[in-house]
Amino acid sequence: MSTTAARRTNVPDYTTAYYFLEGLSEIGIDYLFCNFGTDHAPIINEMAHRKQRGEAMPGVVRCPHENTAAHMAAGYAFITGRGQGVLVHVDVGTANTANAMHNLYRSRLPVLLMAGKAPYTVNDELVGSRDTYVHFIQEPFDQASLVRPYLKWEWTLPSGVVVKEALRRAHSIMQSEPRGPVYLMMQRETLTQRWASDEIHRYSEDQFAATGGGGADPKLVAALADKFMTAENPILITGYAGRHDHASKAIDALAQFAGIAVYEANMTNNISHDSPCFVGFSPDKAVPNADVGILVDVDVPWFPSDVKTNEKSFWAHIDIDTLKPGSPMWTFPGNLRMQGDSGRILEQVLEALKAKATPRFKAAAAERLARIKTLRDERVARAAKLAADKGKPGAINPHYLMAELGKVLDDDAIIFNEGVTNAGAVLLQIPRKRPNTTMRSGGGGLGWSGGLALGAKLAAPDRMMVQISGDGGFYFGNPSSVFAVSQQYKLPIFSIVMDNTGWNAVKQSTLRVFPEGEAKAASEFESELAPKVAFTKVGEAFGAYGEEISDPADVPAAIARCLKEVRGGRSALLHARVTKM
Ligand SMILES: Cc1ncc(C[n+]2csc(CCOP(=O)(O)OP(=O)(O)O)c2C)c(N)n1
Numbered sequence: 001m002s003t004t005a006a007r008r009t010n011v012p013d014y015t016t017a018y019y020f021l022e023g024l025s026e027i028g029i030d031y032l033f034c035n036f037g038t039d040h041a042p043i044i045n046e047m048a049h050r051k052q053r054g055e056a057m058p059g060v061v062r063c064p065h066e067n068t069a070a071h072m073a074a075g076y077a078f079i080t081g082r083g084q085g086v087l088v089h090v091d092v093g094t095a096n097t098a099n100a101m102h103n104l105y106r107s108r109l110p111v112l113l114m115a116g117k118a119p120y121t122v123n124d125e126l127v128g129s130r131d132t133y134v135h136f137i138q139e140p141f142d143q144a145s146l147v148r149p150y151l152k153w154e155w156t157l158p159s160g161v162v163v164k165e166a167l168r169r170a171h172s173i174m175q176s177e178p179r180g181p182v183y184l185m186m187q188r189e190t191l192t193q194r195w196a197s198d199e200i201h202r203y204s205e206d207q208f209a210a211t212g213g214g215g216a217d218p219k220l221v222a223a224l225a226d227k228f229m230t231a232e233n234p235i236l237i238t239g240y241a242g243r244h245d246h247a248s249k250a251i252d253a254l255a256q257f258a259g260i261a262v263y264e265a266n267m268t269n270n271i272s273h274d275s276p277c278f279v280g281f282s283p284d285k286a287v288p289n290a291d292v293g294i295l296v297d298v299d300v301p302w303f304p305s306d307v308k309t310n311e312k313s314f315w316a317h318i319d320i321d322t323l324k325p326g327s328p329m330w331t332f333p334g335n336l337r338m339q340g341d342s343g344r345i346l347e348q349v350l351e352a353l354k355a356k357a358t359p360r361f362k363a364a365a366a367e368r369l370a371r372i373k374t375l376r377d378e379r380v381a382r383a384a385k386l387a388a389d390k391g392k393p394g395a396i397n398p399h400y401l402m403a404e405l406g407k408v409l410d411d412d413a414i415i416f417n418e419g420v421t422n423a424g425a426v427l428l429q430i431p432r433k434r435p436n437t438t439m440r441s442g443g444g445g446l447g448w449s450g451g452l453a454l455g456a457k458l459a460a461p462d463r464m465m466v467q468i469s470g471d472g473g474f475y476f477g478n479p480s481s482v483f484a485v486s487q488q489y490k491l492p493i494f495s496i497v498m499d500n501t502g503w504n505a506v507k508q509s510t511l512r513v514f515p516e517g518e519a520k521a522a523s524e525f526e527s528e529l530a531p532k533v534a535f536t537k538v539g540e541a542f543g544a545y546g547e548e549i550s551d552p553a554d555v556p557a558a559i560a561r562c563l564k565e566v567r568g569g570r571s572a573l574l575h576a577r578v579t580k581m
Pocket residue numbers: 099419420421422444445446447469470471472473474476500502503504505506581
């Protein structure tokens with residue numbers, strides 16, 4: 001008991017863990033995605049205590065694997081914009097989240113990762129002292145180093161008296177732009193300390209808010225508007241701006257007003273693909289001919305090894321993260337850079353342009369829109385041609401499979417596209433009328449789509465969540481854990497595995513570097529995986545509906561049956577044997 005509490009017996013006192021749970025609710029954490037261990041005894045005890053008393057605390061989602069827990073938090077944040085709590089076991093649980101932390105960090109999604117630390121007392125000096133084998137071997141010198149490259153902030157709670165202050169600080173940092181992961185560690189002895197309720201302060205969001213992006217310097221905005229006035233071939237490339245509704249609208253409005261072709265690179269779909277300005281996912285041909293280009297919230301607009309930029313082009317770079325401080329190398333052009341809320345900045349640019357626009361400018365923009373329509377029509381024709389080939393038994397064409405899926409998915413459905421070498425078929429064949437309805441990880445750690453689909457389903461239960469992965473990606477996603485959570489928490493998702501018999505990306509990479517090498521000559525790419533796998537059984541073990549297809553003729557009916565099962569309340573797993581790698 002603290003000295004103050006001992007003096008004033010009329011003030012109730014509770015443990016740090018009790019205030020910790022209260023503090024999580026106060027900072028707006030709806031859910032704790034958990035994988036527990038001995039470090040959490042004080043928290044588990046207070047969970048029961050608070051429940052018993054009917055007091056607020058986050059909902060608890062127990063995940064058999066940390067990869068599911070952390071990626072569920074990512075899915076929830078993708079839908080709501082709000083970071084959630086992920087509670088894992090000391091160093092080992094933290095290590096199991098590293099892949100997800102990489103993905104969250106690279107996707108600029110907020111999350112509050114938390115872990116215990118081995119107790120530091122060994123002779124029972126304090127409540128929570130070491131009492132089992134693992135406490136002696138689970139304390140590395142630098143626990144946070146396991147995830148540090150992917151963190152914006154980290155701390156070990158030094159005392160329960162500051163638990164709410166620490167949580168507010170963690171929250172402000174994860175939610176401030178650019179958003180991302182933060183990490184809090186806590187020892188058992190700290191969690192079991194008792195504090196009087198009047199010693200623990202509350203830190204309201206009103207006074208300790210996160211910081212957003214904001215607009216840009218009007219002089220820079222005017223300079224960019226001037227460039228657009230005389231541009232003949234303007235293009236815009238964006239990766240993740242459309243996560244904010246106003247940014248999505250601003251891109252579309254500016255593009256339509258000025259006749260700008262819009263390309264998307266990775267992450268989300270930023271504008272409706274029905275927009276008269278959306279032209280696709282590869283700006284490679286357009287980049288050398290662009291006289292004015294804008295990069296808007298994008299990490300990799302093109303691959304410099306494939307595309308040479310024109311030195312005469314004028315590039316503006318508008319980004320919540322212009323410097324990309326998380327990347328040692330980042331050398332995309334920007335004659336003018338504006339860091340801030342891209343939606344807000346594009347609204348400013350449009351305003352400035354509208355004030356300057358002449359009839360001649362408007363006529364030129366209209367003419368450009370007609371040219372863009374030709375590009376759009378070409379894209380649609382190319383997609384239709386690719387999908388017309390259904391493939392053959394044992395080798396369903398992924399383009400056909402995705403086109404059939406696209407016919408029956410509604411506009412609200414969200415696709416988590418982890419298709420790797422078949423990701424292009426997903427993008428090309430599934431029409432997306434609404435922004436933010438296809439999602440790819442900004443990071444490269446495979447095994448994310450199942451967790452994201454589950455977390456998104458938790459945040460938006462009425463929407464259909466579709467996870468599309470390769471056979472390799474399916475293994476990485478700890479599918480038994482995904483389907484267990486789906487069953488236990490009634491979160492039905494539609495999982496599609498495009499099985500091309502192994503790691504095609506690895507094979508293709510070898511061929512790119514050594515087009516005529518020994519690997520090709522021997523046809524040995526170290527990429528084939530177990531050939532006779534019945535993935536459906538993994539889902540079925542947890543009550544999901546499973547279906548395996550290898551004949552293109554079965555595709556439409558199988559998709560319909562799976563969707564019916566998901567709508568009926570249980571997950572469906574469609575294992576499709578597609579064109580072999
Ligand atoms: C966690 C992790 N480990 C390894 C890799 C390297 N990697 C990139 S793509 C790939 C193959 C994925 O196979 P699959 O999902 O079947 O897609 P395919 O390449 O066959 O289209 C691998 C192993 C990775 N990105 N992430």
